[in-house]
Amino acid sequence: MTAGRTVVFGGTGFLGRAIVRAMAARGDAVRVAARRPDAADVPPGVELQRADIQDDDAVAAAVADADTVVNAVSLYVEGGGLDFDGIHVEGATRLARLAHRAGVERFIHVSGIGVTGQSPSRYVRARARGEMGVNDAFPGATILHPSVLFGPHDSFLATLDDVTRLPIVPLFGHGETRLQPVHVEDVAAAVAGAAHTAEATGRVFELGGGEVLRYREIVRAVLSHRRRWRPLLPVPWSAWRGIAHVGKILSNPPLTIDQVLLMQADNIVSAEMATFADLGIEPRGLRASLSACLPGQGTSDL
Template sequence: MQNSSRRVIVLGGTGFLGRRVVRRLQRLGCSVSAGTRTPGAAAPTEWEPGVAQVALDLADQSVMARALNGNGWVINCIGFYTETRQQSFQDVHLAGARRIARLVQETPGQRLVHISGIGASLHSPSAYVRARAEGEVAVRSACPDAVILRPSVMFSRDGAFFGDLQKIVEHLPVIPLFGTGRTRLQPVWACDVAEAVARVLDGPRAQRKVFELGGPDVFTYREILQRLAARSGRRRLLLPVPFVLWRIAAALLAPLPHPPLTPAQVALMRQDNTAGEGMAGFNDLGISPQSAVAMGLL
């Protein structure tokens, strides 16, 4: 990595993926700052000393310009899964992403990595999924050299995704399925996604502009639950539940401060979440992604 590019800001740097990206870039020798709406909060334990937390406000051009100033790379890891009265999916994933891309394009020598997700579609009935796709279009238009990474559903060693499902398996004798449970997923280790960011920054490998990042294993949702139940020695009844009922449940839970189910999650479970044929992926970045099975998580 050139010296001029060693200063990096990770937007959403205290989030699930962002804090892993910060840690990986620190180990790469970058000077890393973390953009967050709540600077001053306790730093994630996995960070090494020296990470500055920088205030973000996606709606404020001057705040965002100050945050991005002086960095060679901008990594947009901001994720937003539940709309509020103050912010919509369009505010964050479209308008916010466009503002970031324009600021990067206007800054000589600055580069952008934009984190989206597999399944983003302009034709989706889901406001969340559409906003992610519209954000990609806006980023490409405003900043043609931006690199877009689309991870599949991400898991971690400390419980995210598989651990959350394991709790359901342990406590519910009857487990409701999304539809018939046949949605195909390609879970990816969050640290592998962070490594993909590092490879984009650290070398000439990123000749392609869009990468779809899925792990080495593909399972249906039903198969994942069956494997978790077998792993824990429990017999569980898997009950198909129509998506219309899931949408109703998500709508009823939406007013809660931290809803256990969101319309965005329901929408994502309606379609396969696997890397597309012919898309650039981990192999193009020289990465062999970790298997959740080999890691003992599934």
């Protein structure tokens, strides 16, 4: 099964760039639809087209001759005229509707593990409504639920690398939240695999990495990799929520209430869901990937 021409919305982001590379490596004709294509760094031969997921005409033009459309657009912090509903609900539904109207064969929508309309997080609830909109607008869409993404030049490990430089490392609660971090290139491979696999049509895949780790174990892994010794300090969830509420007065808050809420819930693959294995992919684990993601050993203080 060939994907032909693939249009990637969100192709300039961390995951989107990896998806573009994976699709191009399969020999597909790839177009990146972006609000600011001039700033995009894409492989040779990849087409760039200006398109805002909130603009009907621009979206319709971008998907007009596509065989596959991938929605990898993400918004984690509201601001600058963008909000969760506009991007994850209205934007995702618009893209699915116009792709279906254009006769696109395959629609792949990237969401996240734990998406539910009952979540206390506005971000997660918007993601859930967006999935409903996509399924209504494009019957047979493929939905991907990756866990926390990591990889070279990511924000997850880079933030932990910075935090573990502090004299005392604060934990979310007691650091017991279970995560299944997934390498960005493995998720990109899953997108490319779903685009080339007829059996992926209409299915939901949960994509977790090769190991399940508690948050404190991930912190300790980064400390060990950097050869640092730091005491870990449990910080109550109420304190984190207070910090997030105070941070709302900043234009670029370091922590949001939605991020705190997300860290209170385990983020791992459910036993009954389709996974990487159904796409023939064996995901790598976080600890074995640290050397590639955080090169250099840092300064020893053991």
